[in-house]
Amino acid sequence: MTSRLKKITSLWITTVLLLFVISIILGITMRFNQAEVIRLSPITFYTDMTVHGLTMIGIWFVAGMAAVNFIMERYVKTSKFVNILALVLTVVGVLMFWASTFIGKFHAGWTFLYPLPFKVMWSAWATPLFLYSLAVLAVGWLIWCISLIAAMLKKYSITQVFAWQYFKKGPKEETPPFILISMITLVGIVTCLITAIVLVVLLFAEYYSKGTFVNDALLMKNLTYFFGHAIANEMLYLGLAVIYEMFAEISGRPKWKTTWYVSLAWNCTLFFILTAFFHHLYMDFVQPEGLQILGQLASYLASLPAAGVTVFSIVVAVYRTKINWTLANLLFFIGVMGWVVGGLGAVIDATISNNFVLHNTLWVPAHFHTYNAMGNVLFSLGFFYWFSVNFSNSRHSEKLSALKLFLLIVGGIGFLAAFYIGGADSIPRRYSNYPAEFVHAKTLALIGGVFASIYLIGILIFFVNITRRCVKILFSQSA
Amino acid sequence: MCKDFILSICIIVCSQSLVYCQSSAGWKEEVNVYNKIYDAPITMVSGKKTSINTLAETKPLIIALVFTRCYGICTPLLLQLKESLPYKHDERKYEVLVVSFDSRDKLKDMQRLRNQLQLNANSNWKFAITDSISRLVASVGFNPVWHEKIKQFEHDALLVGVNSQGYISKKLIGLRSENDLSMMISSINNIFTPTYRLPGKSAMLSCFNYNPVTGKNTPGIGLLLIALPAILSMLVLIVINKLVHRKEEI
Numbered sequence: 001m002t003s004r005l006k007k008i009t010s011l012w013i014t015t016v017l018l019l020f021v022i023s024i025i026l027g028i029t030m031r032f033n034q035a036e037v038i039r040l041s042p043i044t045f046y047t048d049m050t051v052h053g054l055t056m057i058g059i060w061f062v063a064g065m066a067a068v069n070f071i072m073e074r075y076v077k078t079s080k081f082v083n084i085l086a087l088v089l090t091v092v093g094v095l096m097f098w099a100s101t102f103i104g105k106f107h108a109g110w111t112f113l114y115p116l117p118f119k120v121m122w123s124a125w126a127t128p129l130f131l132y133s134l135a136v137l138a139v140g141w142l143i144w145c146i147s148l149i150a151a152m153l154k155k156y157s158i159t160q161v162f163a164w165q166y167f168k169k170g171p172k173e174e175t176p177p178f179i180l181i182s183m184i185t186l187v188g189i190v191t192c193l194i195t196a197i198v199l200v201v202l203l204f205a206e207y208y209s210k211g212t213f214v215n216d217a218l219l220m221k222n223l224t225y226f227f228g229h230a231i232a233n234e235m236l237y238l239g240l241a242v243i244y245e246m247f248a249e250i251s252g253r254p255k256w257k258t259t260w261y262v263s264l265a266w267n268c269t270l271f272f273i274l275t276a277f278f279h280h281l282y283m284d285f286v287q288p289e290g291l292q293i294l295g296q297l298a299s300y301l302a303s304l305p306a307a308g309v310t311v312f313s314i315v316v317a318v319y320r321t322k323i324n325w326t327l328a329n330l331l332f333f334i335g336v337m338g339w340v341v342g343g344l345g346a347v348i349d350a351t352i353s354n355n356f357v358l359h360n361t362l363w364v365p366a367h368f369h370t371y372n373a374m375g376n377v378l379f380s381l382g383f384f385y386w387f388s389v390n391f392s393n394s395r396h397s398e399k400l401s402a403l404k405l406f407l408l409i410v411g412g413i414g415f416l417a418a419f420y421i422g423g424a425d426s427i428p429r430r431y432s433n434y435p436a437e438f439v440h441a442k443t444l445a446l447i448g449g450v451f452a453s454i455y456l457i458g459i460l461i462f463f464v465n466i467t468r469r470c471v472k473i474l475f476s477q478s479a
Numbered sequence: 480m481c482k483d484f485i486l487s488i489c490i491i492v493c494s495q496s497l498v499y500c501q502s503s504a505g506w507k508e509e510v511n512v513y514n515k516i517y518d519a520p521i522t523m524v525s526g527k528k529t530s531i532n533t534l535a536e537t538k539p540l541i542i543a544l545v546f547t548r549c550y551g552i553c554t555p556l557l558l559q560l561k562e563s564l565p566y567k568h569d570e571r572k573y574e575v576l577v578v579s580f581d582s583r584d585k586l587k588d589m590q591r592l593r594n595q596l597q598l599n600a601n602s603n604w605k606f607a608i609t610d611s612i613s614r615l616v617a618s619v620g621f622n623p624v625w626h627e628k629i630k631q632f633e634h635d636a637l638l639v640g641v642n643s644q645g646y647i648s649k650k651l652i653g654l655r656s657e658n659d660l661s662m663m664i665s666s667i668n669n670i671f672t673p674t675y676r677l678p679g680k681s682a683m684l685s686c687f688n689y690n691p692v693t694g695k696n697t698p699g700i701g702l703l704l705i706a707l708p709a710i711l712s713m714l715v716l717i718v719i720n721k722l723v724h725r726k727e728e729i
Contacts, residue, residue, distance in 0.1 A: 119509075146715065153723045158716070187712055194708035202684070202704075216685045219701035226705065274709060288687060288696060 003476075005073055006391050008083050010470035012066035013384045015091070016059045017463045020377075023059070024456050026052040031449035034434060035442050043121075045432040046107035053110025054097060057232060058137065060372065062090055063380040064238025065144060068182050070387070071245050072148060075179060076155045082147040089140025096133035100126040109430070111228055114220035117203060131203055138196040145186045145193065152183055163263035177258050181241035184270045185234050191274055192230035199223040218286055222277075229277035233302070236339060236371060237269070239379030240310055243332045250332075250386060252324040253317055262313075265305030272302035279350040283359055292352065299350035303343045311340060327401045328386040334409065335378030342371025345420070360430070362444075363423025366416055373455070374412045381462055388469035393476075400461060407458030414451025418444040507635070508650045510620035515645050516542075517618035521578065521607040524590045531576070531615075532645040534605070538574040539667035542639040544621055546581030547588040552636040556654060557596055560638070561604075563657045573664050575604045580612050580623055581632065619647060640667040 026048045033040040040048070065086070072078055100106040104126025108116035117127050152161050156175065161183040165171040199220070206215050248255050278295025281287045314336050323329070345367030349358045358364070422444045427434070434441035518532040534540060543560065545553035557577065564575070579589060589606040598604045609615055616623065623634035640649040640663040648666040651659055665672045686701035 146719065149716065150719045150723055153720050158720055187716060190715060191708045191712040194711050198704060198708060216701050219684050219686050219704060222686065222701075222705050226708070286687075 002073075002080070004080050005070060005078075005083070007474050008080065008087065009066055009070045009387060010391075010473040011087060012062060013387065014467050014470050014474070015087070016063045016066075016380070017384070017459075017467055019055055019059045019094070021456070021459060021463055023052050023055045024452065024459060026055075028449050028452045028456065031445045031452060033432065035446035035449055036433070037446060037449070040432070042432045043105055043107060046109070047101050047105055049430065050107050050109055050112075051098065051101050055094065056372065057110060057228075057235070058090070058094065060376050060380060061141070061231060061235040061238070062086070063384075064235045064242070064376070065141070067242045067380060067383040067387075068185075068238050069144075069148060071178060071242060072151065072182060074245075075176065076151045078151045079147045082144055086140045086144035089136055089143075093133050093137035093140065096129055096136060100130040100133060104129060106130045111224055113224055114203070114215060114217055118206065128204075128207060131200055131207070134196065135200050138193050138200065142190065142193045142197070145190050149183070149186050149190070152179060162267060163258050164267075166258060166260040166263040175258050175263075176245070177256050177262060178241050178245040180258055180263060180266055181237060181244055184266045185237040185241060188230060188234045188237070188270055188273055192227045192234065195223055195227040195230070199227060218281075218284060221281060221284065222287075225277040225280040226274070229280060230274055232368065232372075233273050233276075236376045236379075237273075237306070239335070239376050239383075240306070240339075242383050243310070243336065243379060244313075246383065246386065247314065247329055247332050248317060250324070250326055250329045251317065253321065256313060256317075262309055265309040269302060269306045272298045272305075276302045276350070279355070282352055282355045296350060296352050299347060303347055307340055307343055310336060326386075327398065327404070328382045328389075330401075330405060331378045331382035331385065334405070335375050335382065338374025338378060338412070339371045339376070342367050342369075342375055345370055357426065358423055360428055361423045362419045362425075362427050362429050365429055366419030366423050369419060370416050374408075374416065378408070381466075384466050384470075385462070388466045388473070392469035392472045394469055394472060400465075404458050404461050407454055407461070411451050411453070411455030411458060415448050415455055418448030418451065422448075507620070508652055510650075511618065512647050512650060514618065514647055516639070516641050516647050517611065517614045518645065519578075519609045519611040519615040521576075521609045522586065524586055524593060524606045526586070531641070534574065534576060535641050535643055535645055537643075539572065539643050539664075540639075540641040541573055541575045541663060541667070542619075542641060543575065543577045544580045544616065544619070544623075544634075544637050544639070545577055545592075546579050546623075546632060547584050547592050548581065548630070550631060552634075552654075554595075556636040556638075557592075559654050560660075561596060561598065563660055570603045572668050573603075577604065577606045578615070579608050580616055580621070580634075582612060584608055619650070638663065640664075642667045642669055 029038065029040070030045060030048055030052065032038045033045055066083075069078055069083055103123075105122035106117075106126035106129075107122065108119075108130075112130070117130065120127060156179060159165055160173050160175050161179060163175040163180045165173055165175070202215050202220065202223070205213050244256055247253075275294060275298040278287070278291045279299050280295075282292055282295070314333065317323075318333070345363065348354050349363055349367060422441065425438075425440055425444075427438050427441045427444070431441075434445070516531055516535075518530050520528065520530050521534075522528050531540070531542070541560075543557060545557065547553075560575065564570075577589070577592070586608060589608060593599060593604070593606045596604075598606075619637070619639045621635065621637050621639075623632040625632055635652045636654060638651040638655075638660075639647055640651075642648045648669070649663045651663055662672045684701045684704060685699040686705065687696040688699045689696050
């Protein structure tokens, strides 16, 4: 492992954690505004919502990518130049995006659903700047993904990276689970980033045509959720790739191996995760019914194989087994549980008959915050913790571990429960202020905000400890 | 030859302008929709003073913005509205308010217009003037332009649908079909009306093309665009694999 890669990874971790803290604060601010503890103008609320959503998606995607890139170096040689280029383009993209929102007041939400970006209720320059920021991010990340795919294909054949040899008896070559899951995930990410580019090109075409070209709203919504749904799920799989590699290693157990069912599950996931996005269009009456049914089926089939195999592997690994529990593998373990609970919430919402009731209620942020805040974030925090402790050569103490976990779990569960109860009570999401008809909305927002603040305290302790160690790695002579 | 060439150029330019106008009209109809209309004080031809919101509270409104000295679209707009509305629609669900946006129009001008249209006996049609023309037209996104030479306003034929809460729920520009008027009446009564833009020259990327004759959908170019990223990803994978291994062979 080169010291340069460690320094780049430290930089990624520090950047991600800093942006994470800022984004949580924005989220808490929104909940307190809904509770009417503080008062924001609707424009400020929706600006915060746009920044919070897109920044969170972006940082946890790059967090997973940085971790995968770092671990992949164990198997193949990766490009440090592309890693740095991705970092630079991410920072530039985020700065452009923040300028369009915080200065230009662009507030069309992180999904920027067509035709909202053209309903200009902000500075006129903010729309093109927002679209350019997306283009910069998409291009940077696409180059990064392609570079990692190329690195794997240098060593492994197509059959090997997808672990297809396990479908025959007595496979001769081995494919590490990390390589299989990384490949499946990176191909999915490339697909959704290409979708993002198609989407941005179409938006630019309409913007610069001055009315002579008009996009089709249904097509744009399909493309938006193809990109949005896929990237939000694929970034979880990046975290899972890390767990498949690190959980056994940190726990002092033998490394996990690929089997035919692991290979089958992940190959199925590649297809189904890219078609599950149709469940976002259940309310679109012009979408053909066949695609709605496909959306429900794919939602079930995308989640079951990967979740089933992963949970089975984790349970087998810990059941009646002596495990060296550290903060890192505890975070991985709790993260998998959070991912499963959030996944169940997602599948409930993706069932057409339930969606009639839950669509656009607080149930939606409930489930995606579960598998992110209590799933994906913990996957990455586990890696960050392990990385910073292992490579900073500094003494560390586990005495705050219990407190940190306590704050994350209590804060996380309380914050999410307020969302779930609100969803079950049909309280709509994306409301800056709740009308009096939603009797419990303000109280739940207050409870959510208070528990999110407890979660934030836990994250701040992680932030201080991990960042301190990462800065040490960054400035060390030979990391 | 030269004449044909010039004629061809003219046809192309005109057709392009038409395409532009059509597409931009579509967006113009969206301007200020879901905003509250300015609650302009109005004076009815009967002399009664009221305001737009007060009228809308009683019955949702279809507001026609016209001026009585118009040589162009105002009279055809009102005539078509008069002919289209009563036969298909329940008059209890709306009222038509004809408001002048020309400050020269007085009550007697509006009264004359009502007489010309033979609507004196129709209580569902109200004719009025207002002192707050500029605020009213700004609130609905209507921009009449005065031409001094011909003493006329250049303007859209505009109908504005206002629901009982005073929100603009729909706008229609041009002489529109009964179907469009039905949708406007539904929208001002807060009834959901499914609509979908049909593919035209400016919007050719539909996922599915609906044929109103057969009632069937056929796949469109848009569907190809949804499949394109997956196809390109597979191509990227194959190309990288080829490049990487060719490099190794060299």
